[in-house]
Amino acid sequence: MTELFSFELKRQDKAARTGVITTPRGQIRTPAFMPVGTGATVKAMFPEDVAATGADIILGNTYHLMLRPGAERVAKLGGLHRFMHWEKPILTDSGGYQVMSLAKLRRITEEGVTFQSHIDGATIHLTPERAIEVQCLLGADIQMVLDECTPFPATREEAKRSLDLSMRWAERSKAAFARLGAPGQALFGIVQGSTYPDLREQSARALMEIGFPGYAVGGLAVGEGQQSMLDMVEVTTAVLPEDRPRYLMGVGTPEDLLGAIARGIDMFDCVMPTRSGRHCQAFTWSGRLNLRNARHAEDTRPLDAESQCPAAQYSRAYLHHLVKSGETLGAMLLSYANVQFYQELMARSREAIAQGRFAAFAEDVLRRYQSGGED
Amino acid sequence: MTELFSFELKRQDKAARTGVITTPRGQIRTPAFMPVGTGATVKAMFPEDVAATGADIILGNTYHLMLRPGAERVAKLGGLHRFMHWEKPILTDSGGYQVMSLAKLRRITEEGVTFQSHIDGATIHLTPERAIEVQCLLGADIQMVLDECTPFPATREEAKRSLDLSMRWAERSKAAFARLGAPGQALFGIVQGSTYPDLREQSARALMEIGFPGYAVGGLAVGEGQQSMLDMVEVTTAVLPEDRPRYLMGVGTPEDLLGAIARGIDMFDCVMPTRSGRHCQAFTWSGRLNLRNARHAEDTRPLDAESQCPAAQYSRAYLHHLVKSGETLGAMLLSYANVQFYQELMARSREAIAQGRFAAFAEDVLRRYQSGGED
Numbered sequence: 001m002t003e004l005f006s007f008e009l010k011r012q013d014k015a016a017r018t019g020v021i022t023t024p025r026g027q028i029r030t031p032a033f034m035p036v037g038t039g040a041t042v043k044a045m046f047p048e049d050v051a052a053t054g055a056d057i058i059l060g061n062t063y064h065l066m067l068r069p070g071a072e073r074v075a076k077l078g079g080l081h082r083f084m085h086w087e088k089p090i091l092t093d094s095g096g097y098q099v100m101s102l103a104k105l106r107r108i109t110e111e112g113v114t115f116q117s118h119i120d121g122a123t124i125h126l127t128p129e130r131a132i133e134v135q136c137l138l139g140a141d142i143q144m145v146l147d148e149c150t151p152f153p154a155t156r157e158e159a160k161r162s163l164d165l166s167m168r169w170a171e172r173s174k175a176a177f178a179r180l181g182a183p184g185q186a187l188f189g190i191v192q193g194s195t196y197p198d199l200r201e202q203s204a205r206a207l208m209e210i211g212f213p214g215y216a217v218g219g220l221a222v223g224e225g226q227q228s229m230l231d232m233v234e235v236t237t238a239v240l241p242e243d244r245p246r247y248l249m250g251v252g253t254p255e256d257l258l259g260a261i262a263r264g265i266d267m268f269d270c271v272m273p274t275r276s277g278r279h280c281q282a283f284t285w286s287g288r289l290n291l292r293n294a295r296h297a298e299d300t301r302p303l304d305a306e307s308q309c310p311a312a313q314y315s316r317a318y319l320h321h322l323v324k325s326g327e328t329l330g331a332m333l334l335s336y337a338n339v340q341f342y343q344e345l346m347a348r349s350r351e352a353i354a355q356g357r358f359a360a361f362a363e364d365v366l367r368r369y370q371s372g373g374e375d
Numbered sequence: 376m377t378e379l380f381s382f383e384l385k386r387q388d389k390a391a392r393t394g395v396i397t398t399p400r401g402q403i404r405t406p407a408f409m410p411v412g413t414g415a416t417v418k419a420m421f422p423e424d425v426a427a428t429g430a431d432i433i434l435g436n437t438y439h440l441m442l443r444p445g446a447e448r449v450a451k452l453g454g455l456h457r458f459m460h461w462e463k464p465i466l467t468d469s470g471g472y473q474v475m476s477l478a479k480l481r482r483i484t485e486e487g488v489t490f491q492s493h494i495d496g497a498t499i500h501l502t503p504e505r506a507i508e509v510q511c512l513l514g515a516d517i518q519m520v521l522d523e524c525t526p527f528p529a530t531r532e533e534a535k536r537s538l539d540l541s542m543r544w545a546e547r548s549k550a551a552f553a554r555l556g557a558p559g560q561a562l563f564g565i566v567q568g569s570t571y572p573d574l575r576e577q578s579a580r581a582l583m584e585i586g587f588p589g590y591a592v593g594g595l596a597v598g599e600g601q602q603s604m605l606d607m608v609e610v611t612t613a614v615l616p617e618d619r620p621r622y623l624m625g626v627g628t629p630e631d632l633l634g635a636i637a638r639g640i641d642m643f644d645c646v647m648p649t650r651s652g653r654h655c656q657a658f659t660w661s662g663r664l665n666l667r668n669a670r671h672a673e674d675t676r677p678l679d680a681e682s683q684c685p686a687a688q689y690s691r692a693y694l695h696h697l698v699k700s701g702e703t704l705g706a707m708l709l710s711y712a713n714v715q716f717y718q719e720l721m722a723r724s725r726e727a728i729a730q731g732r733f734a735a736f737a738e739d740v741l742r743r744y745q746s747g748g749e750d
Contacts, residue, residue, distance in 0.1 A: 040696060044703040048685075069672070069696045077675055077692050085689060297444070300452055310423075314460060317452050321415060321444045328419040328703060 004184035005213055007245045011354050015237065015264040018353040021214075021245055023141045024184035025081070025089045028056040030245060030266035031349050033257070033342045034091060036274065039064045040074075040084040043274045044328070044335045047085045053309065053336070054343035057089040057141075059269040062134050063098030067117050067124070071137035079139035091269070092140035094131040094173070094190075097149045097218070097250065108148060110165070128169040132176040132187070140185070144216060145173035147190045152222040159194035166192045167206045174210055188214040188247060195224050197235045204239040215240050216247040217265070221256070230259045237264035254283060254345055255369055258362040261349055273342045277335030280323040284312070284341060287368050291334065296320040303333075309340035379559030380588055382620045386729050390612065390639040393728040396589075396620055398516045399559035400456070400464045403431040405620060405641035406724050408632070408717045409466060410649065414439045415449075415459040418649045419703070419710045422460045428684065428711070429718035432464040432517075434644040437509050438473030442492050442499070446512035454514035466644070467515035469506040469548070469565075472524045472593070472625065483523060485540070503544040507551035507562070515560065519591060520548035522565045527597040534569035541567045542581045549585055563589040563622060570599050572610045579614040590615050591622040592640070596631070605634045612639035629658060629720055630744055633737040636724055648717045652710030655698040659687070659716060662743050666709065671695040678708075684715035 007030075009019040021028040035042045035050055038061045042050045050058060060080055065071060077083050080090055096113075099106055103115035103124075112127030131146035147166040150159050170189050177187040189207035193199030207215060217236050220229045233248060240246055247267035248260050257268055273283060282289040285306035289296070296316040303319055304312035311333040322330030345365070352361035382405075384394040396403040410417045410425055413436045417425045425433060435455055440446060452458050455465055471488075474481055478490035478499075487502030506521035522541040525534055545564050552562040564582035568574030582590060592611050595604045608623060615621055622642035623635050632643055648658060657664040660681035664671070671691040678694055679687035686708040697705030720740070727736035 039700045039702060040693070041702050041704045044707070046704070046707065068700060069692075073673065076673060077690070083690070083693055083696075085693075298448065298451060315452070315458070317444075318415070318458055318460075321458075325414045325443060327414060327416050328706065329416045329421070331703065332419070332421065332707065 005186045007214070007243065009243060013353040013356050013358045014262070016261050016349075016353045016358045017264060017266060018350045019245070019266065023089045023186070025087065025141055026056065028089060028267075029346075029350060031257075031261050031346050031353075032056055032267050033346045034059040034267065034269040035339050035342075036061070036269055036271045037084065037086070037090075038271070039068065040080060042335075042339070044278060044331045045274070045339065049336055050086070050339065051088065053340040054347060055088075055339065057091055058086060060090050060092045060138060060140065061095070061098060062092045062131060062138070063095035063102065065092075065138060066095065066126075066134045067119050067122075071134040075137040075139070081139060089141040090139075091142035092135045092138055092144065093249070094135070094144040094146040095126055096131075096147045096190075099126065100149045100151065108165075110168075112146070113148075128172040129176040132173055132180055136180045136182070136185075139182075142214065143177065143181070143185065143187045145170040145187065145189055147192060147218055149222070150192050150194050150219045152194065152219070152224055154194045156196055156199070159192075159196055159199055162194075163192045163199055163203050166190065167203065167210075170207055171210050174212070186213045188212055188216050190216045190218040190249070191236050191240075192219045193232075194219060195228050195232060197232070200232055200236045201239050204236050208239075208241065212244070214245040214247060216249050218249045220248065221251045226256060226259065229256070230263060233260050233265060234263045240264075254342075255366060257342075257345065258349070258365060261353075262358065262362060273338035274335045277338045278331045280330070280334070281338075282319075282334055283338050285344075285368065289316070291316065291319045291323045291330070293320075303337055304341070307337065307340060307344060309337045311336035312340065380561040382589070382618065384617060388728040388731050388733045389637070391636050391724075391728045391733045392639060392641060393725045394620070394641065398464045398561070400462065400516055401431065403464060403642075404721075404725060406632075406636050406721050406728075407431055407642050408721045409434040409642065409644040410714050410717075411436070411644055411646045412459065412461070412465075413646070414443065415455060417710075417714070419653060419706045420649070420714065424711055425461070425714065426463065428715040429722060430463075430714065432466055433461060435465050435467045435513060435515065436470070436473060437467045437506060437513070438470035438477065440467075440513060441470065441501075441509045442494050442497075446509040450512040450514070456514060464516040465514075466517035467510045467513055467519065468624070469510070469519040469521040470501055471506075471522045471565075474501065475524045475526065483540075485543075487521070488523075503547040504551040507548055507555055511555040511557070511560075514557075517589065518552065518556070518560065518562045520545040520562065520564055522567060522593055524597070525567050525569050525594045527569065527594070527599055529569045531571055531574070534567075534571055534574055537569075538567045538574055538578050541565065542578065542585075545582055546585050549587070561588045563587055563591050565591045565593040565624070566611050566615075567594045568607075569594060570603050570607060572607070575607055575611045576614050579611050583614075583616065587619070589620040589622060591624050593624045595623065596626045601631060601634065604631070605638060608635050608640060609638045615639075629717075630741060632717075632720065633724070633740060636728075637733065637737060648713035649710045652713045653706045655705070655709065656713075657694075657709055658713050660719075660743065664691070666691065666694045666698045666705070668695075678712055679716070682712065682715060682719065684712045686711035687715065
């Protein structure tokens, strides 16, 4: 009998891996990139187009959705999938990161975190148990434990104290999920430990002791720099079990993704393709482009001749005109093309790993991004 | 041999008409509604979706496009159709209306109009000849003579003086078009005359004397009120030849369109469906809806169950959430659904006219808009 939620590792190429996560709502081919649907929408994209890019799963933000429209309301309306017209899997974060980055007047105790909504100033209490309850109300297929996203920089002592709290919260999250989670849903643990290799290892082992069907690497891409981030990834994936998916949270550029895949990461999420799309930045197979740049004004070449995306077939001259004019269609086309680029980057990575040539593939892309990009 | 540009009147139902305009780029079923693509984009819509709504033709704004990206640049890039990914017919206005409504420091002489760009303050000269040159550079299938959009209100003397100038400009526009226009392109005249029935008639006869393959009714929907607008339409269409299409410029609400169709109008353009879409207003087969209204917050019904539009299948609760959150997808879905509603209104009007039951059809829609709408 097949498990409702499972991960099959198909092939390794040094530390890089390709596999398939199976959920009741469909399969997720790894390495996988999850477009971010913060407020129940991947910004400026129709959900059908998000699916058309090849995305197997998207991410929803617990913090945003619990504030607006509210988890109980989403549940009443039939759950997040139905609400936002997305039938494939959804992963929800636990809100820990957003509480740190967006909320005001936050106070952290053993019990949980109290903060003011950045929307209307309302006082909100978030505990590990409530974070799971919210994610279950949303109906998320993959849920995340509530953690404290350790601020950067942190002294070793601060990082250790924060990590220990996160590990106790992880245990409480798992207990809550055991009561509230539906069959086929999965809860992932989150490794913390700032930039201290021994704390990262300690955190990973503590989570493995509790036991999760998947493990995330959290608290990175917060200012530590790419090399330090990749070092922490390497330390962590060396400890994590091979038969569970590994998810690097909130990362990153194409270069970051390739570096993390090379170190054994299976899943990513990031606002970069959509946020960049709204800020005139394109990711293409010939590197980065800033469409505001006047050099594109009479360039009739398509945005990305190598991309399969319909949006990437529009001319650079037209996209330049749209972004210069502040037209919404500019953000729509660039968001679409960027998300598609990220999915194509994952698809080609999977193929390269399956064929044992990931290092050469990554080197080729990195070269394009070093020399081909104009910015 | 078929003419490159032609109009075939298929059926009349009292004064209401249905027919087909044939152009080298395709047929236009009338009554036709032209979505407005001001700056080479129907705002917040993919061109494929504009086509999917059933639109046979869109409108481009000469004024906007000559300022940005510039007519010569569009020509260099292969023309407006290619630039904006729209292969079907395009009608361009002549810029007269926008000069009146948008430009600063305008000065009108017999020669033409001088104004400051609302974008960068540059001084621009627009003559009847230059307006045609710009439209030919854009490659518009249907072009409009440069006219002075008579301000409202105007004394009879002001209206007469303005009208006479517009008629002289119409003659110069036709002469320029004879030199510059491509085979299959058509130039329409524009009837002015403010709210004076005898001036409207005089203007129509003067244009017919010059001779155009189509006639527009201009200078309306500028504050005169619906009844006065429809009265002027009725006076004008009574004079215009039956075998030429008639286009009411810049109009309007569903109620306006039905009233004008009943008085013999064949073509419309208006920013209303897209602009309303960006301002949370929906046009549906059960009337107007304001999606910001809290009553929609938990309404799982689709926006418009009677519409064929994919965008109209999203729940009112979800659309309410999107517009409350300021999400771009809200504007994208409502613009799409509104443009589709306008196209369905035209399609049903054509069918009703063909079956000799237009009056009953219009009455039914007006009733929905009087009682069904919430706002």
